[in-house]
Amino acid sequence: MTSERALAETAKAWPFEEARKLLKRLDGRTPDKGYVLFETGYGPSGLPHIGTFGEVVRTTMVRDAFARLSDIPTRLFCFSDDMDGLRKVPDNVPNKEMLARHLGKPLTAIPDPFGDAHESFGAHNNARLRAFLDAFGFEYEFQSSTDFYRSGRFDAALLKVLERYDEIMQVMLPTLGEERRRTYSPFLPVSPTTGRVLQVPILERKLEAGTIVFEDEDGRKTELPVTGGHCKLQWKPDWGMRWAALDVDYEMSGKDLIDSVRLASRICKILDGQPPEGFTYELFLDEKGEKISKSKGNGLSVEEWLTYAPPESLSLFMYQKPRAAKKLYFDVIPRTVDDYLTFLGKFEGEAAEKRLENPVWHIHGGEPPREPVHLTFSLLLNLVGACNAEAPEVLWGFISRYAPGASAQSDPILAKLVDYAIVYYRDFVKPTKRYRGPTADERPAFQDLLTELEALPDTADGETIQNRVYEIGKRETFPSLRDWFKACYEVLLGQEQGPRLGSFFALYGLPESRALVARALAGEDLARA
Structure with a gap:
């Protein structure tokens, strides 16, 4: 462990860079709470999505790297903002009419539209989140915003928000439009008459009583404690309050939340907290280069990726260049799988310091599987x-x-x-796939290919076969070797790009490969073969 720790102190992989940054912030000492707290957030108005996976897997990679650098205990909270009011009815749920009757209420106060015996819509989606994370084997602790508000675990921090209300308003008001400023308050009272989370002006604050006064939906002046789940905070003040209340040490966020992180950090400091160490990752793009949007449905879901490739390949996609915008669509899957196999194949023969730079170390928490990589x-x-x-x-x-x-x-x-x-x-x-026959100019080359394949023993390896294919391309009349290989792919495989032909012929078998070339020369429809 000592030698690995020494190597981890200079490893260039980004999770180690993040872990060292966090260790420096702590000055190498265990926080007063007894552990380092990593956090990820989740809005449970919808089902878990690929961004949720990306944030948890990347945070876990940093946490694993930190564990190689220090013996300080760590915890990971996956925090669900399930006390938020439901603003609109999602498209992908049943019983929309029922949900529409509960708009504005906390997600954990709305009946489960799926009828799965969960006590609320929020509880249903929280269960889906936990099942989602458990399926990947993440080590985490699920936390509910509703539980924290109602149990009183946020009470001290909420009273401090009430006390420093004006300072928080000075942070928030300049970021709002003129109309919103007139009604804005960090506190969102939960109406005792309708159960809805209200965005209403605060008429009076009573510091000693720990209460606020507002006009309820029935027009009556109402006084409520800010504690005990009677109120929640707007999400940016809520984020900063949570950082201060829990003493969060590390939290990632997307590029679209840069301004929100800045505001939450200022509020955290107003509440005597230290904002967590952060990491800003780029957002995903679709194949047209447009930002992926859940409402547009132009992205690729976790379930879709896992239909066609193993979860380790998705983890690799999240690991690679997290600060660069990447296109996330079906065509990236095969290449990412092959990249994973390449890194896995290299790992066993690498020096110890190189292993810490290998993505599979981070994907598998330092213990990648030992299995030969036979095929791409x-x-x-x-x-x-x-x-x-x-x-x-x-x-x-x-x-x-x-x-x-x-x-x-x-x-x-x-x-x-x-x-x-x-x-x-x-x-x-x-x-x-779009097969074509060889042109008149190409036919001699394909006849040459058949002759070369017939001259080779059936046991010839991929490298030997590849050399023969390569030589044909050099001696035949093609503008370039690339044109020769492209012709092979189009004629034999029905596509413009393809694998290393020597490896493919060896895998398919030389008898079968000879027959394939012969059928192409005979003008057979290979699409029907």
Whole structure:
């Protein structure tokens, strides 16, 4: 552990840089509360989404890195803002009419529209969040805003907000439009008559009594304590209050919340707290380069990604360049899976200091699986297409010949990739395939390819085959080698890009590869083969 700690102190991977920043903030000492607190936030008016996963997995990576640098205990709170009032009825829920009758009420005071025996809509979505996080094996502690407000755990901080009301207003009012300023208050009282969370002006503050006075929805002047769940805070003051009340040490947030972080930090300081160490990550873009929006539905969900690829590949996508905007759509999946396999294949042979720079160290908390990487995902996709396989057993017939000893039992990662490849090929690759026959100018090269493949023994390896394919491209009349390989992909695989051909022919088998070229030369429709 000592040697690993020494290496971690200079490791350049961004989670280690973040962890060292946090350790410096603590001056190497355990906080008075006895642990370092990492936090992520979640608004449970909708179901968990890919941004939720990204924030938790990245925070976990920093937490794991911190554990290699220090023996200070850590905790991770996944905090649900479930006392927020429901502002609009989500599109993806049943019983919309029922929900519409409860608009404005805290999410935890609204009946569950799904009828799943949860005590509220908020409780339903919180359960979904926990199941979502548990499915990935995250180590975390779920926390409910409603529980903290109603149990009194925020009471001391809320009374301090009341005491320093004017200072907080000085922070918030310049950020608001003229109309909003006239009614704004950090406190949102919960109406005792309707149960709704109200955005109303505060008519009077009574510091000694710890109460506020406002006009309720029935027009009557009403006095409520700011404690005990009778009020909640607007979300930016709420964020700063929570940081101060819990003494949060580290929290990430997206680029779109930079101004909110600044305001929450000022409020945290007004409440005698120290804002947490932070990390600003970039937002995801769709394939057109537009910002992903839940309301637009132009993104890629966690469930969709996991239909076609393992969770480790999604973790890698989150790990790589978190401060750069990245396109998140289906075409990035195969490349990301192959990048994961590449990093996994390198790990075993790397020096200790290099392992800490390898993304799989961070994806697997320092203990990546030890399994040989026999095949890339791209190769598997092309194998599925070449043999029109819809059953894993068919693919395993080719794989076991290419990699003797490999099996679904001994190679669980590969076994999962086989299943994913079949589904991804069916949904995304097959519909886009466009085979063509070789042109008159190309036919000599393909005849040459068939001759070379026939001259090779069936046991020839991928590198040997690749050299022959390469030599054909150099000696035939193609403007460039790229044009030769492109012709091979279009004629034999029905696509403009493809795998390393030597590896593909070796995996598919030389007898099958010779037959494939022969059928193309004979003018057969390979799409129907």
